Amino acid sequence: MKKHDKKHKLTLSDIQLYSLCAIPIILVFVFCYMPMAGIIIAFKNYKFNLGMFGSPWVGFDNFKFFVQSDVFLQLIRNTLLNNFLFIVLSVFSSVVLAVLLFEVTSRNATKTFQTILITPHFLSWVVVAYIVNAILNVNYGYLNQLLGVFGMDAIDWYNKPMAWPAILSVTFVWKNIGMDSVVYYAALMGIDSALHEAAEVDGANKFERAIYITIPSLVPLITILTILKIGNIFRADFGLFYTVTQDGASGNLYSTTNVIDTYIFRSFKDNASGNSYGLTAAVGLLQSVVGMILVIATNAVSKKIDNDLGLF
Amino acid sequence: MSKIKKILSVLMCAAIVVSLAAGLTGCAGKNKADSNTLVWYVFGDKPADLDAVLAKANEIIEPQIGMKLDMRYIDSASYTSKMKNIMAAHEAYDLAFTGYINPYQEAVSLGGLYDITDYISEVGLDEVIPEFYLQSATVDGRIYGIPNIQVVSNPITISMDKSLAEEIGFDMKTIENAAINAENFDDIKAYTALLDDLFERVHKARPDLYVMNPTYNLIRDPFYEQVISEVYIRRNSDSNEMFVDMETEEGKYSAEKLNEWFNKGYIRNDISSVGTAVTSNDEWRKIAVRSNTWKPGQEPYDTERYGEEQVYAILNKPYVGRTSALATMTSVGADSKHPKEAVEFLKLINTNKELFNIICWGIEGTHYTLGETGHVTEIADSGYNSMGQNAWRFGNQFNALLLEDQADDTWKLTEKMNNEAIKSKMLGFVPNTDSITNELANVSNVADEYKAKRQFGTVAVSSWEAEYADKLDKAGIHKIRDELQKQYDEFLDK
Numbered sequence: 014m015k016k017h018d019k020k021h022k023l024t025l026s027d028i029q030l031y032s033l034c035a036i037p038i039i040l041v042f043v044f045c046y047m048p049m050a051g052i053i054i055a056f057k058n059y060k061f062n063l064g065m066f067g068s069p070w071v072g073f074d075n076f077k078f079f080v081q082s083d084v085f086l087q088l089i090r091n092t093l094l095n096n097f098l099f100i101v102l103s104v105f106s107s108v109v110l111a112v113l114l115f116e117v118t119s120r121n122a123t124k125t126f127q128t129i130l131i132t133p134h135f136l137s138w139v140v141v142a143y144i145v146n147a148i149l150n151v152n153y154g155y156l157n158q159l160l161g162v163f164g165m166d167a168i169d170w171y172n173k174p175m176a177w178p179a180i181l182s183v184t185f186v187w188k189n190i191g192m193d194s195v196v197y198y199a200a201l202m203g204i205d206s207a208l209h210e211a212a213e214v215d216g217a218n219k220f221e222r223a224i225y226i227t228i229p230s231l232v233p234l235i236t237i238l239t240i241l242k243i244g245n246i247f248r249a250d251f252g253l254f255y256t257v258t259q260d261g262a263s264g265n266l267y268s269t270t271n272v273i274d275t276y277i278f279r280s281f282k283d284n285a286s287g288n289s290y291g292l293t294a295a296v297g298l299l300q301s302v303v304g305m306i307l308v309i310a311t312n313a314v315s316k317k318i319d320n321d322l323g324l325f
Numbered sequence: 326m327s328k329i330k331k332i333l334s335v336l337m338c339a340a341i342v343v344s345l346a347a348g349l350t351g352c353a354g355k356n357k358a359d360s361n362t363l364v365w366y367v368f369g370d371k372p373a374d375l376d377a378v379l380a381k382a383n384e385i386i387e388p389q390i391g392m393k394l395d396m397r398y399i400d401s402a403s404y405t406s407k408m409k410n411i412m413a414a415h416e417a418y419d420l421a422f423t424g425y426i427n428p429y430q431e432a433v434s435l436g437g438l439y440d441i442t443d444y445i446s447e448v449g450l451d452e453v454i455p456e457f458y459l460q461s462a463t464v465d466g467r468i469y470g471i472p473n474i475q476v477v478s479n480p481i482t483i484s485m486d487k488s489l490a491e492e493i494g495f496d497m498k499t500i501e502n503a504a505i506n507a508e509n510f511d512d513i514k515a516y517t518a519l520l521d522d523l524f525e526r527v528h529k530a531r532p533d534l535y536v537m538n539p540t541y542n543l544i545r546d547p548f549y550e551q552v553i554s555e556v557y558i559r560r561n562s563d564s565n566e567m568f569v570d571m572e573t574e575e576g577k578y579s580a581e582k583l584n585e586w587f588n589k590g591y592i593r594n595d596i597s598s599v600g601t602a603v604t605s606n607d608e609w610r611k612i613a614v615r616s617n618t619w620k621p622g623q624e625p626y627d628t629e630r631y632g633e634e635q636v637y638a639i640l641n642k643p644y645v646g647r648t649s650a651l652a653t654m655t656s657v658g659a660d661s662k663h664p665k666e667a668v669e670f671l672k673l674i675n676t677n678k679e680l681f682n683i684i685c686w687g688i689e690g691t692h693y694t695l696g697e698t699g700h701v702t703e704i705a706d707s708g709y710n711s712m713g714q715n716a717w718r719f720g721n722q723f724n725a726l727l728l729e730d731q732a733d734d735t736w737k738l739t740e741k742m743n744n745e746a747i748k749s750k751m752l753g754f755v756p757n758t759d760s761i762t763n764e765l766a767n768v769s770n771v772a773d774e775y776k777a778k779r780q781f782g783t784v785a786v787s788s789w790e791a792e793y794a795d796k797l798d799k800a801g802i803h804k805i806r807d808e809l810q811k812q813y814d815e816f817l818d819k
Contacts, residue, residue: 061412062436062659078763083799084770151595171598172783259598263777265784276770283769287434288762 055298059290075295092272095178096246099185107190111197112223130191138252145184145257171262174269184257200234236315236322244308247300249274273300362393363670366421367718371398374708378687385680390669412437417660419667422718423470424653438469439657444668453675460753461650470656471671475717476739477650478643478746481541482619484635493526501638504547510574517544517582524591527613534613536591539781540601541616544579547641550749554768556806567810569802583782597777606630621738625730643746653717674720681724685713700729754816761808764801771796
């Protein structure tokens with residue numbers, strides 16, 4: 014750490030390093046900062062012919078539409094609860110999986126498990142939607158066939174909104190668990206093996222070692238990743254909520270699966286109001302602002318608990 | 326820390342400057358098109374031989390308006406969104422298809438189209454396009470595009486295989502008569518009882534088929550015309566009263582009937598996840614009683630599509646709705662550098678049959694051959710196929726050459742049907758929605774949420790009716806209706 018305290022002169026190797034990250038910085042700048050002026054559309058009644066800057070200002074009218082609407086609470090509830098479920102389940106399951114994988118000693122077996130678990134990550138949500146449909150379809154879905162074997166009636170899952178937080182959670186975890194657990198697994202590889210050997214000498218069994226050595230050493234990483242996820246808790250996975258539910262199965266599933274992102278998309282697509290640009294930009298901006306507040310708040314809280322746990 | 330702040334502030338400033346600059350250059354417009362070219366966006370897959378066909382077409386166009394035509398194809402799935410981007414980016418295109426995709430009224434309200442009202446009379450386009458088409462396209466007294474003339478009065482129909490109708494001994498004409506002559510709720514109930522009878526017999530005879538498809542609401546759609554949102558008006562009535570669909574006894578009755586039909590297994594039970602779109606001939610053939618629209622010359626197509634000769638029940642008299650003519654239009658882009666030439670071209674394509682048929686069918690001998698009767702036979706894989714069947718993409722369909730299996734009088738009958746059809750009293754009425762934008766967005770969202778329940782009958786009406794009415798009311802449906810009614814009354818007074 015001493016190096017950083019010195020007045021630093023820009024050396025050739027520094028320039029090399031900077032130039033390495035130049036492309037990502039330029040990308041972020043071009044695609045994340047430059048378009049930011051477009052935020053003003055959220056405060057305007059946007060017309061093509063008047064342009065982004067010439068369209069009439071409407072103040073906070075575009076926000077009012079959303080906040081006052083009946084659907085506001087439904088969207089907040091669905092977005093938060095579903096994402097909360099996803100975060101808890103995916104963190105829990107991927108940590109458990111990483112710990113279990115860590116205990117597998119055969120290298121070939123570890124690689125095989127990882128490959129199998131990661132594969133779903135590379136499937137598009139549209140493909141996943143059809144896999145889910147193959148399981149849940151009321152006429153020929155596997156699940157309903159299975160119910161039939163036990164003499165039960167087939168259930169039209171696309172008409173049962175209460176079942177969908179569970180269905181979506183399972184789908185989400187299934188798709189993401191492989192990738193998430195790899196991160197934790199990599200962290201576990203970094204644990205000093207002397208700790209485990211010492212514990213083994215002291216007579217700790219595998220379970221005790223996992224509880225007292227493996228998990229505690231993962232806590233900083235879990236915190237950081239959870240902060241990042243909570244920052245995105247207002248941002249629902251559009252592919253999951255739109256395609257896997259078959260567009261909310263024509264409205265039947267909205268009560269539990271209509272989230273901010275699908276709402277923005279539908280409002281924009283229908284454009285029933287004639288001012289879809291302004292209205293949807295406002296909702297999107299609100300979503301981002303709340304997301305930013307959440308990141309800062311979570312970070313502050315975790316720093317309160319332990320100063321080393323914060324992300325920044 | 327202060328260093329980070331400094332860097333951040335520099336970055337922010339730079340971001341603002343650059344996006345301002347981007348916005349300004351955007352305003353300046355980047356017109357890449359040749360200044361002597363009319364750019365025309367249409368949807369569909371670009372035909373391989375487009376360049377050759379355009380060269381031929383330009384032999385006619387250039388002497389007449391002194392400009393060349395360039396057609397740009399965008400696939401239909403992304404046409405609407407791409408056109409929005411093109412309009413938002415102020416691209417200086419001249420013409421574009423607007424209508425059932427890339428909606429005309431939406432493009433007008435977003436300021437994406439050019440006001441061509443004055444050019445229309447200057448160029449004489451109003452002599453070519455019948456008045457009620459122009460009336461439909463008028464927004465606040467101004468016109469931004471021209472309807473591509475085609476069938477605009479097609480009635481709703483149900484049809485079934487002739488053999489099945491004979492097998493169950495059902496005469497479709499009884500339903501047709503009951504529906505066309507229905508004047509009040511009792512008549513509609515009597516007509517629905519006939520539907521019940523038909524569906525039950527079909528279900529018994531062919532349990533392997535879905536009895537019907539709920540693409541159209543058979544109890545509502547033949548009798549109502551939608552204004553906007555969930556607000557409707559009665560078609561054949563002296564009353565000018567606007568109402569909310571589910572607040573009438575017919576509306577409620579149709580919802581209950583749909584639920585009854587769904588429960589009896591007449592409608593496919595996974596309808597809420599597959600939707601109403603019937604996309605292939607195979608799917609059509611799994612449905613016994615098919616609801617669709619009808620137009621003259623439809624029969625040979627239906628026979629091919631459904632696999633057998635059909636018997637029809639036409640459910641309403643031909644009717645031109647307020648927005649019927651807006652389904653297929655060609656409009657002028659807001660940033661067009663040649664609006665007058667664009668309008669001149671619109672007149673040319675709608676009057677010059679030779680030019681129109683080059684755009685529709687390609688070059689004779691290369692892409693199609695003419696039979697003795699003057700009907701088109703396409704040359705397979707010629708690089709310009711299946712364009713003319715959708716001539717309404719380009720202009721007046723009645724100028725298009727007919728296909729070999731189409732009857733000689735197809736266009737004549739269609740035109741006659743259009744002209745003799747009942748015209749909606751709302752023709753020319755374009756509501757100004759500025760004061761109800763938020764309500765419209767909210768109602769649209771509620772309507773989406775109850776789509777399966779309302780349109781497919783998947784859930785018992787009693788369980789959602791009150792909730793739906795309450796949500797609609799909170800979303801502002803009554804404010805919308807009152808505002809529309811007020812504007813409509815003013816319109817009628819004029």
